[in-house]
Amino acid sequence: MQFKSGFVALVGMVATLVDASALPSPEPAELKDRAAEAADYDGSLYVCTDANWSGSCLNIGFYSQQCQNFPSGFDNEISSVGPTQGWNCHLLIDYNCNADQGDYWVQYPGFSDLSQDYGNDEFSSFECYSL
Numbered sequence: 001m002q003f004k005s006g007f008v009a010l011v012g013m014v015a016t017l018v019d020a021s022a023l024p025s026p027e028p029a030e031l032k033d034r035a036a037e038a039a040d041y042d043g044s045l046y047v048c049t050d051a052n053w054s055g056s057c058l059n060i061g062f063y064s065q066q067c068q069n070f071p072s073g074f075d076n077e078i079s080s081v082g083p084t085q086g087w088n089c090h091l092l093i094d095y096n097c098n099a100d101q102g103d104y105w106v107q108y109p110g111f112s113d114l115s116q117d118y119g120n121d122e123f124s125s126f127e128c129y130s131l
């Protein structure tokens with residue numbers, strides 16, 4: 001998405017509020033339902049606070065190449081993560097997709113246990129790219 005410079009700050013704030021209210025509340029993992037819950041977005045990233053898609057889970061709608069910080073309750077808590085098909089998502093330990101503290105890439109179907117991969121309970125932001 002592109003905004004004229006004078007409107008970036010205001011539009012960004014409004015978009016954040018709308019996104020937060022539009023997100024579904026955490027519910028049990030059903031991988032096949034990931035896409036349905038974020039139909040208005042380009043894709044969605046499914047995250048859970050425990051391994052094997054358990055604990056608290058959230059389906060986060062995203063737009064291509066638009067960085068998002070994970071919301072409270074998921075920031076530094078994610079142990080399972082995977083995007084909808086067709087996306088390569090950049091996971092970052094720092095906020096605002098800053099790669100200075102480490103990063104990792106995930107594609108569908110994702111990682112069910114980040115403690116076996118990288119960055120368990122450490123990621124704070126993400127940005128996805130179309131494959």
Ligand SMILES: *[C@@H]1O[C@H](CO)[C@@H](O)[C@H](O)[C@H]1NC(C)=O
Pocket residue numbers: 051052113
């Ligand atoms: C996840 O599920 C697999 C397969 O059932 C099991 O072997 C593994 O111990 C589970 N991991 C955790 C952390 O519960």
